[in-house]
Amino acid sequence: MAYNQFELLRQRRFLPFFVVQSLGAFNDNVYRQAIIGMLFWLGVPIEQRTLYTNLAPALFILPFFLFSATAGQIAEKLEKSRLIRITTTMEIAIMSVAGLGFLLQNMPLLLVALFGTGLQSALFGPVKYSILPSVLKPEELTGGNGLVEMGTSMSILIGMIVGGLIFTLAGNHGPVAAASAIVALAIAGNLVSRMIPPVDAGAPDLKVQLNPIPESRHVLALARKQPAVRNSMLGISWFWFFGTVLTAQLPTYAELHLGGDQRLYLLAFALFSIGTGIGSLLCEKLSARTVEIGLVPLGAFGMSAFLLDLYFARTGAPPATGLTVSQFLDHPGGWRIAIDLTGIGLFSGLFLVPLFALIQSRTPRSELSRVISAVNIQNAFFIVLAAVLAIALQMEQATLGGITLPLPGLSIPQLFLALAIANTLVAIWIFTLVPEFLMRFLSWVLVRTLYRLRLHGIEKHIPDEGPALIVCNHVTYMDALVLSASIPRPVRFVMYYRIFNIPVMRWIFRTGKAIPIAGAKEDPVVMRQAFEDVDAALADGQLVCIFPEGALTRDGNIAPFKAGMERILERRPVPVVPMALKHMWTSMWSKRDGRLGRMRVPRRFRAHVEVVAGEPVDGREAGAAMMEAKVRALRGNDA
Structure with missing residues (x-):
């Protein structure tokens, strides 16, 4: 297992892809800056230079409007390493045309090739991001994306510097140097692409529709479902x-x-x-x-x-x-x-x-490439809008x-x-x-200010999609925040209705879509509505978390699980994920030291807290006693 993103750079499932996408970004920017360098080298008048420098971005961005929807479908249908080899082969052909343009000092030919690089980038874009969830473990996804964005940023920067210096350093040999560099880089990218392991297609039976207008509307609608x-x-x-x-x-x-x-x-x-x-x-x-x-x-x-x-x-x-x-x-x-x-x-x-x-x-794997193509279409629109608006405002x-x-x-x-x-x-x-963004931010800041989290089994056992019922021991008033900061998906927490109705806090709980519940003797209407809300959330494919003990522990031990969980599963037997919180009993937010007025401060600032998830249990087999035993086993001897 990779312990940080840099370990991925030593593994074949990631390194060749990382090198290919970095070389592609590097070569694109070498090419574009070399065109500008040649204009200065040739002594082209400033009016013509301005025309070319304004026309070039438009030619590069146009293919994203025309071909992104088709590219998303192709990336969904084809095995991904094969598609990367196809696009890098295209890059060799396009850069060969560009190289001829440099040798002939022919600007129209260079601009045609620039349009071709935009086309190649539009085809590569969907597979660039849709391949990552297929080759990375869930817990590696953020680190892998971080490496890709870092590689892209640095490749763009270095490519601009190298491209801008080619005609300065090579002098009279500038056209030959520029042509040789871009073709050599394209060939290098294609050779490295042959080392990428096969990655299954997301939707091999998809029928590709070539008309860009209806398909662009379709992929944009697909991307906006969630x-x-x-x-x-x-x-x-x-x-x-x-x-x-x-x-x-x-x-x-x-x-x-x-x-x-x-x-x-x-x-x-x-x-x-x-x-x-x-x-x-x-x-x-x-x-x-x-x-x-x-x-x-x-x-x-x-x-x-x-x-x-x-x-x-x-x-x-x-x-x-x-x-x-x-x-x-x-x-x-x-x-x-x-x-x-x-x-x-x-x-x-x-x-x-x-x-x-x-x-x-x-996003489901069978739709991800098309969703990424929708992102590219929308990005292209925003880039054009930004350029036009910036000029107008000045x-x-x-x-x-x-x-x-x-x-x-x-x-x-x-x-x-x-x-x-x-x-x-x-x-x-x-x-x-989407209040989830802000709620996750508040949870992240608060929890990581107070604690240092150690997570075990979260990405492995919490399902990426679909409904599940999470059951966990209940130690402190912070438990829901700690769990929400640990689980990457949104979670609907079932909580005691009197806490839910605390002034000011009520807004936070409602925004987080918590579900208030009361005891049958306290308020049977609230209790019935809680079970209805839980069932509706599970029917909608959401995660719901309950604390089956029914109250905070008063002695640090796990109390017997109540039967409410079984009532939920009788109606909708979804997978049940056992989870355990460890080292929370000594927190100032537990009942270890009595009333809030006598809360004790944690022994260490940002003390270590562990959140452990176990293997999901079939909802048709899970019972209160079974899940209590599993949570006890996950917690071990530590409260």
């Missing part, structure tokens, strides 16, 4: 909007506000990329190897905070011009700006990786039908301020649409 997946898509697309607006301004920002040239632009882009890579890698550690969407709000608000500080760090002209990297850092505010750019990238990684992991973990006026319209005319720092505000508002909107 609210959490739908809003994860929205979050990912917003990241691309955010990143497009930010990175598109960096070349001009480096000149007008940092006082440098292309070297300072590369520094700014490098800091953002390195930060994104670090944030992506941190996700596994911070999430305790689960799909922890509680990191998404943290990432979103961190992005806004550092971008807001970037605005205040330099709102006007630089203190000097013609600065080198070291001179820029030595000037007042230089290090602050560098930290801000790195921080924006770092929190972007925390924002993005859990969203992809959530989509992968909650214009002072525009003429439409003979009428002159005033426009904001924002400076780049003002655009950053507007983006920071918009990012905060969009994040709040997403989290109100």
Whole structure:
């Protein structure tokens, strides 16, 4: 078993795929920057350079609109390693055309090839993310996605640097060097792709429909069936909007506000990329190897905070011009700006990786490639929207039908301020649409502030989809939060109705969709409704957790399980997952020391707590006594 994501880089099930996708991102950026380098090398007038540099992104993004839906279907139907070999073979052909364009110094041919690279990327995109759940264990999914995002960020950065330097370093041999580099990289990617082990197709019997318009509508509808997946898509697309607006301004920002040239632009882009890579890698550690969407709000608000500080760090002209990297850092505010750019990238990684992991973990394997293709279509739209909106916001006026319209005319720092505000508002909107995001964040912050969790068997025994009843010992008032922070799927907790109705807390419990229950003698109506709600949740394929002891332990031992569990299973015999909380009895939240007024502080700050899950039991066989014995065995001697 891999203990962290870096162990995956030593395993054949992951390493060849990681190298292939990194080489692909590297080669794309070498190619695009080499085109710009050749324009300068040829001395093309600035008007033509501007035309080409604006046309190039449009040609690259167009295939994502035209072919993503078809690509998703193909990725669903074909064995995935075979499809990767096909796309890398396409890359060799496309880069051969591009190489000929460099040798002939023929821009139309280079732009045709650029459209081809967009097509190849659109075909590779769905398999890039849909392959991960097939080759990684559930507990490796966040770490694997973190590595992929880190590899992509660093490949883009290094590719831009290498592509930009080819014509500078090679001089008169620039066209040959550029052509040789991109073809060699494509061949290398294809050779490595042949080492990827076979991965079964998600839906081998799927009939591929070629008409892009109805199929695009179909995959978008498919992706929006689950609210959490739908809003994860929205979050990912917003990241691309955010990143497009930010990175598109960096070349001009480096000149007008940092006082440098292309070297300072590369520094700014490098800091953002390195930060994104670090944030992506941190996700596994911070999430305790689960799909922890509680990191998404943290990432979103961190992005806004550092971008807001970037605005205040330099709102006007630089203190000097013609600065080198070291001179820029030595000037007042230089290090602050560098930290801000790195921080924006770092929190972007925390924002993005859990969203992809959530989509992968909650989408059926037979639909995942098509859902990823829907993500790519939506991303392409947001990228185009970001480019158009950023240009419009910086214009002072525009003429439409003979009428002159005033426009904001924002400076780049003002655009950053507007983006920071918009990012905060969009994040709040997403989290109100899917309260699970915010609830997971609150659980993550609170639980990981108080405890250090050690999880055992969670990813192995908690089903990825479908209904299950979780039964667990009840030690403290924090038990539900600890379990919700440990289980990657949303859980409906059954809780005592008097606690459920506590003012202020009631909103939290209702948002978390807890189910209030009362004793038969206290309120039979509430009790009957609780069993109805539990059955409806299980019928809907959700997880429900009950504490069969019926109350907190008063002595640290497990009390006999009551028969309510059996009543639930008589009506709907779903799998039953035994779980145990260990080392919680000494917590200030238990009844060890009597009333709340005499609560004791934990002996150690952030004490170790273990959460253990056992193998599911068939609901037709599970009984109160059996499940009590299993929970006792999981807990062992430790309370």
